[in-house]
Amino acid sequence: MKTSFVLPTGIEPLTRHPNATRPGQKIDLHHSMCYGCGADAEVGLRIAVTAGEGLTATATMQVENWMQGGPGVIHGGVLSGAFDEVMGTVPLLLRRPVVTGHLAIDYAKPIPLGSTVHFGCEIIGGIGRKIYTRSYAHLGDPDAPVAGAHALFIVIDLEQHFADYRDKAVHPS
Numbered sequence: 509m510k511t512s513f514v515l516p517t518g519i520e521p522l523t524r525h526p527n528a529t530r531p532g533q534k535i536d537l538h539h540s541m542c543y544g545c546g547a548d549a550e551v552g553l554r555i556a557v558t559a560g561e562g563l564t565a566t567a568t569m570q571v572e573n574w575m576q577g578g579p580g581v582i583h584g585g586v587l588s589g590a591f592d593e594v595m596g597t598v599p600l601l602l603r604r605p606v607v608t609g610h611l612a613i614d615y616a617k618p619i620p621l622g623s624t625v626h627f628g629c630e631i632i633g634g635i636g637r638k639i640y641t642r643s644y645a646h647l648g649d650p651d652a653p654v655a656g657a658h659a660l661f662i663v664i665d666l667e668q669h670f671a672d673y674r675d676k677a678v679h680p681s
């Protein structure tokens with residue numbers, strides 16, 4: 509798939525944490541009100557990410573009517589959010605909390621409402637606090653991708669990063 513995302517030189521391989529989610533198991537939620545994965549979010553993608561071997565994962569998302577952009581197809585921003593969620597979850601296999609620094613999406617085919625989108629994702633490697641990932645999406649045939657993505661995630665200190673915003677957090681009612 510065509511992309512203009514350029515990986516830097518010097519990326520080093522990373523190692524799965526010994527206590528990471530086992531292959532075939534669902535990777536823990538960010539939190540239950542997360543737009544990407546939370547079961548309690550008022551509006552959300554409700555994506556479940558399953559750990560694969562090594563630093564890989566898979567996920568699925570149902571394309572619901574509220575996700576419409578062009579007539580009959582998913583909005584590009586929704587798909588972008590889905591890639592962000594999938595790729596942002598995989599670093600949990602390293603047991604390192606991250607936020608997105610840079611996200612790049614390649615849209616190859618329109619995705620119809622009512623589809624099930626299947627995602628594959630892997631961590632490419634890292635440089636210091638920078639973790640590089642790639643992902644692709646298909647509608648049932650992995651040899652026919654409909655979109656792809658790359659992202660740079662930055663490892664954060666979880667408490668410090670959100671310290672100024674926690675009083676705004678919403679909780680399940």
Ligand SMILES: CCCCCCCCCC(=O)SCCNC(=O)CCNC(=O)[C@H](O)C(C)(C)COP(=O)(O)OP(=O)(O)OC[C@H]1O[C@@H](n2cnc3c(N)ncnc32)[C@H](O)[C@@H]1OP(=O)(O)O
Pocket residue numbers: 538544592593596597605606607608609610636637638660662664
């Ligand atoms: C785990 C908890 C639950 C999280 C839910 C995850 C949901 C899915 C993921 C998301 O959607 S997260 C939400 C969207 N992202 C953000 O809100 C992040 C907002 N940005 C920031 O908070 C800061 O810019 C950031 C923490 C990413 C970086 O700030 P820092 O001050 O910690 O680090 P710095 O700016 O020094 O950058 C660290 C390295 O990354 C590089 N970098 C940062 N942003 C970059 C960028 N956009 N492109 C390329 N490189 C970038 C930067 O050049 C530097 O490289 P070097 O180490 O080589 O000097």
